[in-house]
Amino acid sequence: MAAIAISGLVKTYGKQNAVDNLTANIAKGRITGFLGPNGAGKSTTLRCLVGLSAPTSGTALIYDKRYRDLDNPLSQVGTVLDSRGFHPALTGKQNLRVVAAAAGIPDSRVDEVLEMVELKDAAGKRMKNYSLGMKQRLALAGAILGDPEILILDEPANGLDPAGIAWLRKFLRKLAEGGRTILVSSHQLAEMQNTVDDVLIINKGKLIASGSMKEVVGDGSLEDAFLALTGGEL
Amino acid sequence: MGALLKSEWRKLIYARAHWGLLIAGILLAGLSTAVTPVIFDNPDTGFGLSLDQTQSVDAVYANAISAYFFAIIIGIMLMSGEFRHGTAVATFLTAPKRGTVLATKLVIAAIGGMLVMVISTAAGLAGGWIALSFFPDAASPTNEVFINTMLAAVVSGAVLGIIGVALGTLVRNQMLAITGALLYLFVIDPILLALAPDTGKYLPQGLIAAMLALDIQAPEFGIDTTAYLPPLTATVVLLGYGAVFAGLAIATSLRRDIE
Numbered sequence: 001m002a003a004i005a006i007s008g009l010v011k012t013y014g015k016q017n018a019v020d021n022l023t024a025n026i027a028k029g030r031i032t033g034f035l036g037p038n039g040a041g042k043s044t045t046l047r048c049l050v051g052l053s054a055p056t057s058g059t060a061l062i063y064d065k066r067y068r069d070l071d072n073p074l075s076q077v078g079t080v081l082d083s084r085g086f087h088p089a090l091t092g093k094q095n096l097r098v099v100a101a102a103a104g105i106p107d108s109r110v111d112e113v114l115e116m117v118e119l120k121d122a123a124g125k126r127m128k129n130y131s132l133g134m135k136q137r138l139a140l141a142g143a144i145l146g147d148p149e150i151l152i153l154d155e156p157a158n159g160l161d162p163a164g165i166a167w168l169r170k171f172l173r174k175l176a177e178g179g180r181t182i183l184v185s186s187h188q189l190a191e192m193q194n195t196v197d198d199v200l201i202i203n204k205g206k207l208i209a210s211g212s213m214k215e216v217v218g219d220g221s222l223e224d225a226f227l228a229l230t231g232g233e234l
Numbered sequence: 235m236g237a238l239l240k241s242e243w244r245k246l247i248y249a250r251a252h253w254g255l256l257i258a259g260i261l262l263a264g265l266s267t268a269v270t271p272v273i274f275d276n277p278d279t280g281f282g283l284s285l286d287q288t289q290s291v292d293a294v295y296a297n298a299i300s301a302y303f304f305a306i307i308i309g310i311m312l313m314s315g316e317f318r319h320g321t322a323v324a325t326f327l328t329a330p331k332r333g334t335v336l337a338t339k340l341v342i343a344a345i346g347g348m349l350v351m352v353i354s355t356a357a358g359l360a361g362g363w364i365a366l367s368f369f370p371d372a373a374s375p376t377n378e379v380f381i382n383t384m385l386a387a388v389v390s391g392a393v394l395g396i397i398g399v400a401l402g403t404l405v406r407n408q409m410l411a412i413t414g415a416l417l418y419l420f421v422i423d424p425i426l427l428a429l430a431p432d433t434g435k436y437l438p439q440g441l442i443a444a445m446l447a448l449d450i451q452a453p454e455f456g457i458d459t460t461a462y463l464p465p466l467t468a469t470v471v472l473l474g475y476g477a478v479f480a481g482l483a484i485a486t487s488l489r490r491d492i493e
Contacts, residue, residue, distance in 0.1 A: 051326070052327070074328050079327050088319060102241035102328040
């Protein structure tokens with residue numbers, strides 16, 4: 001059984017199909033890169049997957065269930081989306097404690113994840129005073145709060161400096177070693193080539209390539225394959 | 235739902251803005267009751283009421299409830315704040331059943347509104363008592379005024395908190411929701427009251443006044459509480475407003491995509 005199964009997914013805004021009959025399976029225990037030019041429909045697909053947007057038609061299931069039907073979703077799926085989802089006037093720790101309480105997770109786990117993302121010293125700082133890199137780490141801390149088997153990450157490297165990207169690479173590898181299923185969208189193609197097992201590429205809402213890294217890329221680079229498949233749009 | 239209640243409670247108490255509203259409510263209620271005896275004592279500004287009348291002294295204490303709009307603002311902030319700050323994403327990822335989230339918010343907003351009203355009203359009653367002590371000829375209040383005012387604070391705080399959440403769900407823009415609510419309460423409601431006094435008893439301010447069970451007759455100023463609904467009926471009608479708004483929110487706004 002695929003960890004994530006997307007079948008005939010369509011999401012329409014007005015007359016425009018943001019996602020156009022997308023079908024894809026994400027294998028359990030694999031890291032899958034979800035690639036596409038800006039506006040290709042990656043974020044919309046992920047939002048449909050986690051129930052924030054309602055599909056116009058088709059399904060996006062996690063372990064054969066809609067996200068909203070999962071029992072305590074935070075313990076099964078951790079999500080980082082482009083909008084951070086944290087209150088700027090609350091401290092990092094308070095923000096996580098709000099989420100932890102809603103999922104029935106003990107407060108001690110908040111301290112653990114803050115340490116894992118190396119934000120322990122900034123835990124008492126208000127989120128509005130966090131740098132972009134710190135906000136990304138806090139978002140990742142929120143995603144792993146419930147120790148989920150599946151991680152859905154939308155552009156987690158956005159705005160990170162080289163040191164932040166290196167940290168993220170190590171962090172994702174560590175998470176993947178635990179056998180987690182990770183679906184990650186990113187524009188950092190060189191990073192993705194070194195990190196992911198499988199690749200999904202979409203353009204204008206349609207799936208244009210999928211398979212293992214080797215199948216999609218061959219002997220070349222991911223960037224070359226991506227540019228060839230998407231007509232040079234990056 | 236217990237876990238969600240704990241989470242929403244944390245949102246209520248962690249945000250400094252909510253504490254600011256409580257402090258503002260205490261100051262407003264205290265100031266309001268402290269100033270009213272001075273106004274009533276002046277024949278030019280006393281609305282035909284004077285402090286040697288029991289109904290005037292009751293009206294001074296009834297002013298303790300004047301911070302009621304802070305309860306509605308707390309409710310609005312609890313919900314529309316989710317959309318303003320993008321925290322709705324984390325909220326609905328953690329608890330994707332939106333109706334349950336709304337129900338939890340209604341409970342917490344009711345508790346929050348009630349706490350703001352009880353604390354600010356108590357401060358207002360204390361302010362009135364201190365101010366009236368400077369007027370030796372002031373009449374004694376009726377026995378019921380304190381209990382009625384506190385009961386009205388509890389009920390109106392809870393109901394207005396609920397209405398605030400419903401409004402904040404319908405109108406996701408926080409500033410628009412708060413401005414709209416204040417505009418309605420302080421401009422549109424009084425105009426409707428003046429233009430159609432018979433319907434005024436069914437409007438929020440008329441219902442809140444009715445919950446106080448005050449007996450004030452000053453028809454020349456548009457005040458005649460004897461025509462208002464009985465306190466219990468007024469409470470039920472006010473709750474009906476909350477139920478209609480919450481129902482509308484579930485049927486419309488909560489079905490929309492979360493950005």
